[in-house]
Amino acid sequence: MTPPRIRPIEKFAKAVGKCTTEASEYGKCVVTDYNNVYKDKCLEQFMKLQKCVRVRIILRPSLITPITP
């Protein structure tokens, strides 16, 4: 019997849920002075979050765009 199909977004959501520390740090960074948010304001924190999610995900890595520093 085949297991019920898991939507890819559910796998992704689970992986993000395992990275609350990183997500919270990134969130804090954006939220402080949120009237002045610009592109890559919190790149460092985001890369940590992304790395954490990538490690925990069994998903095609191509779905998460690579970051060129």
Next chain:
Amino acid sequence: MLTFTRIKPTHCLRPLFSQCLATATPGPSTPGATPPSNPTFQVFSRNTKRLQRDRSVLNPDSSRRVDYLKDAVAERLVGRLMDIKRSFPTVLDLGAGACHIAKALTNDTLYPTHPPEKKIMNLICTDLSQSLLYRDSNLPPFANPTSPLLPKISRHVLDEEDLSKHFPESHFSAILSSFSLHWVNNLPSLLSQINHLLLPDSPFIAAMLGGDSLFELRTSLQLAEQERRGGVSPRVSPFADVKDMGGLLQSAGFKMLTVDVDDIVITYPDIFALMTDLQYMGEGNAVLGREMGAVSRDVLMAAEGIYRELHGEEARPEEMEEIANSGMEVKGGKVLLATFRLIYMIGWSEGPNQPKPLGRGSGEVSIKNILEGGSRGKN
């Protein structure tokens, strides 16, 4: 939202939202209703909305699981209907979904009289999506055994934007609409069509999302897109404001208006749970100028972090338990809040013996005297 739609909107392609606004199409000129003098702007794609509703019932169990919001709104709407001390022979339910109002009518705790009496005799449920409209037609309370409180139901698939094509003038003794009008492009024209379909001295009662609904989701996605991509795209649709509704109802010719708001705040374990539920409700993004395709995963994980930081709240023990029971987990001891602001409005079509406001300058009592402790009547 998370829909994987690849459908080109009929009016414009992304990201030309400004062009989309510039291509104004004339509003529907319908017999009976006064044709609106101004051209209307198309904000929502009705076709996308129909597809989203069709798809939301592909998995009927998931679709029924997220009925909590529509049922709650329908029950509050029916509560308002119960305040009117008359019974209604023929009633129209606009944007009925899976006939949530009819379902609420069978809830006998909502009836002020004991034993509860049948308030509506014939109810016509209409919706844009056939599959959503007929989703529960084989289940109780619609199929056997039927509740004695259930009105006689007929279902019509139609687009409520050109309503007056489908029904004769002065036909309904009441028109109801729950959780649907926030996807209508030309609200002034629809309200005026509704007014023409009503018999004299009959109520129109509606509930729609408005004001600051889902502001948490809107701001989180905006901040995340701004930080990740350096710009924002319309993710949460624009809503009508509470203070506009009175004016809209009045200009459509309704009398004795009542408009009130009610915030429903729901907690979710994470942003994905919220968006999945919205998708299963058929309430995904159908703004014409939206970016096609899914939100990128980068933006999603960024938005999750921001949402948790801005609008997260310590989970209460009962919330922890409820979330655990539904097979999800509370992350970091926090739950996310999502506000749904419902605007309830009641307007009456003009009738012969209705109370009317007195003319300007006809007052005989000075408020000033009363407030200063004086007596009523002329001095």
